[in-house]
Amino acid sequence: MTKFEPLWGVEELSEYLGIPVQTIRGWRTKNYGPPARKIGKHLRYDPAKVRDWLEQDLAA
Numbered sequence: 869m870t871k872f873e874p875l876w877g878v879e880e881l882s883e884y885l886g887i888p889v890q891t892i893r894g895w896r897t898k899n900y901g902p903p904a905r906k907i908g909k910h911l912r913y914d915p916a917k918v919r920d921w922l923e924q925d926l927a928a
Contacts, residue, residue: 875905875912884918 881902882889895901902921904911
């Protein structure tokens with residue numbers, strides 16, 4: 869069995885990045901930010917993809 873990290877919601881992403889939830893929601897409307905997946909009516913973020921996005925964004 870493969871162990872995986874639980875997906876993050878907007879609140880967990882906000883805490884990890886140290887930015888307000890409203891900023892993350894604003895990013896979504898501008899097609900910016902880490903990739904998210906909609907599961908039902910909820911946005912979820914893969915922590916590994918968030919870290920990859922952050923590294924790429926900081927390198928740019």
